[in-house]
Amino acid sequence: MAISNGSDHENGENSIAPSLQTEGAAVEVMDTIMVRPTKPTCRHLMYMSGVDQILAAAGPSRTILFYRGQVDSTAAVKRLEHAIASVLVPYYPMAGRLARDENGRIAIDCNDEGVQIIHARCDLSITDLQGKGFAIQPYFRQLVPMDHLQSSDSSDDALASFQVTAFKDGITLGIAVAHSVADGVAMWNFIKAVSETSRSQPLSIYPLHARYLLKPSVFIPHTVFLSPDSEEGTKTAKVAPYNGCEEPRRESNTNREVLQQRVIHFSREMLDILKKECLNTISNTKAGDFVTSFQALGAYLWKRLAMAQNLDGETGVDFRVAMDVRSRMIPPLTLAFFGNAVVGVPTPSTAGELVTESLGATCARIRRSINQVDDDYIKRALIDRENKDLRKIALSNVQVLTLRNGTGFHVFEAAEFGWGQPEAVRPPFEHREGEMTLYPGKEAKSIDVIVALSEATCKNFFSENLYPNDPLQNSPLLLPA
Template sequence: MEVTIKCSYMVKPNEPTYMGVFGLSEWDQTGMITHVPTVYFYKPSQEWCTSSTRSIIDTLKESLSRVLVHFYPLAGRVRWIRQRRLELMCDTMGVELIEAESSNELSDFGDFSSQTNLFENLIPFVNYGKPIDELPLVLGQLTKFRCGGVCLGVNISHILADGQSALHFMAEWARLARGEPLQMAPYFNPDAFRSRQLPTKSLTPCDMHTELGTPPLLTGQENNLDERKKVTTVAILPLSKDQVESLKKVANEGVNGPNTYNPYTRYEVVAAHVWRSACKAREHHLEQPTCLGFSVDVRNRLHPPLPPKYFGNAILDAVASSRSGDIITHPLGCTCATIREAIEKVDDQYIWSNINFLKNLSDLTPFQDLHARKSGDGPFYGNPNIGVISWLTLPIYGLDFGWGKEIYMGPGTHESDGDCLILPGLVNDGSVKVAICLQLAHMDAFKKYFYEH
């Protein structure tokens, strides 16, 4: 898709804000410290376009400058300090907002799910070849299509925000653009995850390093460099409410009665099904070790829980491990149980063990995806592993900047083997969409097994 950049603006808070160093937690500095792309497509009504006294780009710029007064850390820059740590400078350098246009039309995207390859030029580019202190933490791109439709592509640094926090920012930005007041200011507390003395025995450094360390390799391989280089492709695969319910019924068969256990959740069941389908499609040996990586929101798992609208990273990466043979040959409920066991392990003590472990490291590089992207080292959830992240509980739909709600919202481009997102269906009826990136050689087989249940 050909896109022409018309103009680029650096938008800053329109009122004075705090200037100085803003502390970052270990979770802000580990895992994904790159940007997370999302896209929103809109079809503004002709009435809005002709009656509005301000253009869409002017509306976005003005409301962005006002919302940044409340979300001021997003207008800053991060920099490297000792021990490969990062700190945030609140210096109001600003958020980049790009105005672009394309000769394409919204109809060129069909139902969007099969045209994710067209998204790349609709999302603002982040040049990770530059020093990190030159990179905006938020970038937005408004692209106008020939038909009158628009796309807002957004890249938000995971250093500053997890999914809950990023969507809080987007919702308040849209609210101000509509002419409404701010609903709830973000809660900043850089000290929320300072080390805490655990009252009982915690996980040992060895145990924790195993939890956070390098996922399994394909049997017979010494590294994953060859797997990283293989061509990948992306698919967005829908599951209707009936299909999800069918999977849940199969997964819960044979478990000890409905009154003595909690049925497996939609996430547990779909993630288990994805894991099994991937193992089959990749044609693993039965003894092949494999893991499923996922993230757990800890806001309500801490004691006491974090305050509402805590802004930052409050998610902990965890893993479920098994053998491909067990996943393929055992009932689906067994894989669900493996995933649930890994989820339930994330309690208050486990969370603080994780934080303390990271704080005591002399170098965070092995746990930062930016370095893995450049060097090929570090955790890789491609073959034989998979990373299945849930957006099922996130308020991802209904973002209205004043010209109506989006007609499509989804993840931006991602090209790493094993990346998978589970999103709720548009009408929130229990259906889901599975956005997955796999090696091209495995995708057709994956689709076959995915829809065989």
């Protein structure tokens, strides 16, 4: 397990501990411009689904791409400006602003006000960052816009913002998108469209603006829900209660404890070892069964975190991932669907169960939860979320491991804007212990995990003695923290 020597980072929403500021790492903004569509688009108020409404309580999606080489940042800004202006015609909601409809719900005012581009500079080296495995640094927050926003419901801010920062030997591109407007699939489709246009390539995907397809009043009349006691194929209007638990809310870190930001690189070989171990220890496997890299790695991280936290055996420790449901709905949504088409999928357990069971048993828990996400599950979840305010849901005391899974996005190809592919992709930081982001590594079929841990948990998490039967323990790729 290759671990970068990352800096510590304070766990405050809008502050960085002064002692953690890196000397000479100040980012200076040189220019800010607003980019509007190359031609007027149709102005209207666009409906936002219940999932969009829920995710308005979440902060913007923020990503940093690192490019090494002699790149003219001024020329890069110009290239982006022309490409974004063109792309905002088919992706016109991104040029709008959030507003309220007659019912007080958030909607998109498609008004062509535009997307922001920031041009900045930083007197540091991309090569130096690369030598440290692109470990998370405190100043990363200054490399991507929207750091001041804790939610995605602001009516004053652009829905998307790009920041080009010139380094001594390269640039970074920070991209921020209001989470209420787009999930990961939609965001990366938008980024890919900008990169294709910047290279004078035709768009491979044109967006489908049809958020109303997730509106219960639209799909309920056309959906067959089977009650538990109905005969197979019998149509019924009964809609069973949605049994999935709501997105958890937890208290923020009130004592402002410093969290250790770490990047862990899992090579293809390491992932193969984990998948093999899961298959060997899952009960009742049969020929043709397989385990995905995400399932195996998720089980490994969940199990290791529960061990490192030294929790009481009866403490609830849930695993949660936001699943893209485009292909799981009936009829399926196209990949081009632009909006939030995700459902939070919880996997419950206790700390005692995770510590004592095999890695395969933990993996099987995750698989069962994922496999239950069918059309009925999704539509009941959409009904449940249609008029729910996340901020009015009671706080949960359950410990939660939340994985933001970006491994399915072809980030290196999608982020080729004409100055080469990025060397790495990172979030600016992780907010809380138990939240992790997964991105593809530069090496084929590898995964980079970005995690924040308290000092005590971090020490345990990387201890060689933590996990006696760790399948990676004897791997030559396992490095001490």
